[in-house]
Amino acid sequence: xxxxxxxxxxxxxxxxxxxxxxxxxxxxxxxxxxxxxxxxxxxxxxxxxxxxxxxxxxxxxxxxxxxxxxxxxxxxxxxxxxxxxxxxxxxxxxxxxxxxxxxxxxxxxxxxxxx
Numbered sequence: 001x002x003x004x005x006x007x008x009x010x011x012x013x014x015x016x017x018x019x020x021x022x023x024x025x026x027x028x029x030x031x032x033x034x035x036x037x038x039x040x041x042x043x044x045x046x047x048x049x050x051x052x053x054x055x056x057x058x059x060x061x062x063x064x065x066x067x068x069x070x071x072x073x074x075x076x077x078x079x080x081x082x083x084x085x086x087x088x089x090x091x092x093x094x095x096x097x098x099x100x101x102x103x104x105x106x107x108x109x110x111x112x113x114x115x
Contacts, residue, residue: 092106
C-alpha cells in the first residue's frame with residue numbers, strides 16, 4: 001500500500017509541471033485572441049442600447065480628463081485589470097456603422113480607469 005501512495009505522489013510531482021507548462025503554452029499561443037474576446041465583452045457592456053437618454057445626458061455633466069499624455073497603449077495586463085474592476089465609464093454617445101455591423105461607445109474623457 002505504501003509503495004502505491006509514493007508512486008501516485010511521484011506521478012503528481014512529475015505531471016503537474018507538464019500540465020502547467022501546457023496551460024501556459026496555450027495561453028501564450030492564443031494571447032491575442034484572449035485579449036480580443038475580453039475587449040469585445042467589455043465593449044458590449046457599453047453598447048448604446050443599454051443606456052437611456054437621461055443617463056446619457058447625466059454622463060455629459062460628469063467631469064472628463066482630456067490629458068493626452070495620460071493615454072497608454074492597450075496591453076494584456078491593462079485589459080485584465082479593466083475586466084475585473086468592472087467600473088462604470090461615462091458613455092455620452094455612440095458610433096454605429098451598420099454595413100459592417102460595428103457599434104462603438106463614445107466615452108467622456110481619455111483616462112482609462114483600470115489603474
